Amino acid sequence: MKIANLVNRRTFTKGLAGMAIATTALTALTFGARAETNLRLAVPDPIGSSVGVAATRFAELVKEKTGGEVTVDVFPDGVLFGGDQNAAVNQLGSGALDGLILASSVYASFEPRMNAISLPYLFSNYGQLQSYLRGKPGKELLGSLDKLGVKGLGFFLRTFRDVTTRDTPITKLEDFKGITIRTPNNPLFVALFQKLGANPTPMAFSEVYSALQLKAIDGQENPVEVPLHNRFYEVQGQLNLTQHIADSFLIALSGQAWDRIPEDHRAEVQAAADEMIAEHDANEIATEEKIIDELQEKGMKVNRFADGELARVQKVARSIYPQFKEQIGADFVDESLAFVDADKASGAKTGQ
Template sequence: MASITRRTALALLAAPAVLGTARAQATRLRLAHPHPETDSWHRASLRFADLVKERSGGALTVQVFPNGSLGSDPTIISAARGGTLDIALTGNPFFTGLAPKLNVLDLPFQFQDRRHVAAVLDGPIGNGLRAELEPAGLHALGFWDIGFRNVTNSRRAVATPADLRGLKIRTTPNPAHIKAFQLLGANPAPMPFTELFTALETRAVDGQENPTTLILNARFFEVQRHLSLTRHAYTAGILAMSKTRLEALAPAQREVVIATAAEVTPQQRQMNEDAEAGSLAELKRRGMQIVEAPDRDAFAKLVVDETRQEFATRHGAQLPEAIAAATPGA
């Protein structure tokens, strides 16, 4: 697929009328994600939909399905690959079965902050990782933000690795997440996000790990008492479109989708970053008991070397090393 130049993108965004046909001939694209309607994923998806419609002159419409209404994380990815869904938005760990090198983004204690994240995701490393999904029939339109993960549970405060021993913790299916919690003495239980609230409510699992924004938006405070700000891993989301569906669009429409996704992606990340402090304050107000300064060095000491070595054994050490060396603006 031909790449879009910056000049072409700006011209397209400035002149939406030339791209459209009659409204009666509009092509509908369906976008599904597992997060609640209160989450930045949904707000950014609606903005993406509005801009695509405007900039295509009404020739394209995007219908957004939040909250797992079209299925779990693996289900919507499978549907996008199979052509029954146009755009899937879910966490990077759920794509790693199709493109194992994407596992590198989920290695624990890898990113210093969101500036480091942006230097990786928006540069050559991120571009190369997005291309890994092409053979699976998916075109990655952008890396969205889930954020830095923190541990919650219903049994006890977690300040040191010893406090995790024996707890059954829901994780993503990413090998690095699973391995890290095994090394910490917990019992990892991978499952789709759409099944998580019920699993916590019924005590099928003791806890889970997600950013504070998602802990709040998914109302996990209703079924979890303890929150520990471990920030043990960063998680990106991937906005991925069926490659067949994208290539079937008229060239000008295709470029509108690609350019608009590129514009909305940093906006979504900023929404999430802006919401972080407020989400923590609200979780406190809702009664969660928070360990704000757990022994992160002790957690990192137990998990970093083994998880990176396991990745390097399978895929080489070049990607983790490149991520470590990436600097903002590089």
């Protein structure tokens, strides 16, 4: 009887030990699963570009704030979406892409209100653009992505868009006449350059360098860091500081990827996006002149509008507002114009 009790106690002890080991293993598997929450973030430009640096910083901050339980791998140069930016938005909505950073002007093909950001010469300075993106209009635009199955984390600014050309300097309104300029596949951009007298040619960004090289187009328009990091200075001789349109980058996750993030880490991922955006914006504005100088060093001639010409160009450019009011949404256009006017008035009162 004593031997039987001893055997039973030993069996019971082994059973407890086995349960403890199993519990430990299950706990390890649980934490291991959390540690394996990995997101693949696609960006359209090289890793050393403004957007590539922003993506890398976001990945660092996510890892830091979540203790490594959520990680982000950055894939530059549009490799995850074949360079087709419209296709990338579709892939993000379907969950085929976990995360994406793209220009807000690309999203305008899916959410027309995004075009409000790019109304030509709407913003006079970067402070106004930042106020807009972080204020009520920007929050409304982020919320509009829900219907696409996309979780918008925030906007970060790009410097204003400028035109590069092969040979033709642009210093007055008439200089736009007849120039073939690549634009995004966005009706607002096309209408603007048609109104200015140019020949806008929508084209996938991945095709731009070869089209410039083969002289199929005369020029393109983008923030100045784009011709620098994509080596357009090799096939373009003129940098024209037209500053015609504001744009922004939008960092977003698919709804499915957002749901995969442990609920107690979602606020930390959002905080990582917010911190990256604040850092990026300050750096972007500070480096614009440095980039212009660097492009000049690489052989590009820098051109600015002659006296009185900016006002002429602005008048023509803003004449397309009524054309897009219905497409964007009359109420949202009015809200945007009122917001910017109020911000301008506030800046004037405070001496900014």
